[in-house]
Amino acid sequence: MESLQSSTCSKVCEGSESSSLGGWDICHRARLIPCSCSSPPQFTVCLRCRGQTIYQQVLSVERPSSLQGWNWGYCGRYAFYHALYPRAWLVYELPGQQVVLTCRQVSPVIPHDYKDSSLPVAVFVWEVENGRDEDVEVSIMFSLQNGTGAKEAGSGGHWNEPFTFQKDGERVAGVLLHHCPAVNPFSLAISAREKAGTGVTHVTAFNPTGLGREVWQDLLQDGRLDSPTGECLHPLWDGDALTHYEEWERKIEAWQNPILENSQLPSWYKSALFNELYFLTDGGTIWMEVPPDCCAEDLQGPAGAGLSHLLPVLREYGRFAYLEGQEYRMYNTYDVHFYASFALIMLWPKLQISLQYDIGECPQSPALVPAQGFPSG
Secondary structure, X not given: OOOEEEEEEEEEEEOOOOEEEOOOOOOOOOOOOOOOOOOOOEEEEEEEEOOEEEEEEEOOOOOOOOOOOOOOOOOHHHEEEEEEOOEEEEEEEEOOOOEEEEXXXXXXXXXXXXXXXXXXXXXXXXXXXXXXXXXEEEEEEEEEEEOXXXXXXXXXXXXXXXXXXXXXXXXXXXXXXXXXOOOOOEEEEEEEEEEOOEEEEEEEEEOOOOOOHHHHHHHHHHOOOOOOOOEEOOOHHHHHHHHHHHHXXXXXXXXXXXXXXXXXXXXXXXXXXXXXXXXXXXXXXEEEOOOOOOOHHHHHHHHHHHHHHHHHHHHHHOEEEOEOOOXXXXXXXXXXXXXXXXXXXXXXXXXXXXXXXXXXXXXXXOOOOOOOOOOOO
């Protein structure tokens, strides 16, 4: 099988008050390999009243050639986007339903907090506002493809499994997606937090290139997915994200509010100051741990000995590299970093030191590998 699709569904019963719904932990640009592509992850909403499904819609304006058994083509006039990186909001005013959904995305990109900022996670928090005069049962389904569907993936090997995790009275359930290419295998997780009035169901696999009717009808029937039993596992990052995102939001607000509340700064400047930080974490960024017993020569060869005084910083904060762009796959290009380095210096200065370590060693270790150039003009 070239690729698998997996879905997790959270359901909450709503009266006339707003309520938040713990969400999924990966960003929309779901790529760990630069320039690689797969079907984008999707949210679907199902509304039920008095035991009957009254509305089911993929929350996407797209109309893809696959999964045509799903109801695509959400009207963009009823969706509103707001961004203040590392947070973003999407508000959906469901047409004709008197129900408003707000999806709030939170990523732990927190100045001077190296531990939590290093976590490759994101949380989607759903709030439901019911304007009807009766209770509404709301289900939010998230689907994510494991694999790109490329020909080279035809040998298979990818597989998914359900999991549950419980700690300190909190219970998280979801699906682990094990991506098994020949180089750099990894696992992803999608999950939701269970709490009073909220249940989590899942489907571990279905064909993403087919019509997808089996999943669509499963959700349409009762607002739930038929779930196989999950093992009690512990995907550490996933559980931490769903139980710590409120603390992350408080730290992000403490960082951003002094700037946002400064009336002397224009709005465009405030927006650019935060929203342009996406380049630090866009797909392809590498942040590696340095073994505690390594020496400078292990990292950079003989030339690294001259920078051995920086080893304590590298051991504590690791080595950091980011792409110039998705289409230009060069790491830490120094002319570009010259203009972009201010963000690291002000917000994560130890990463700036780590990056400078690698740059400072380069003149002492010239590359001896022959290279060809193709100039023109």
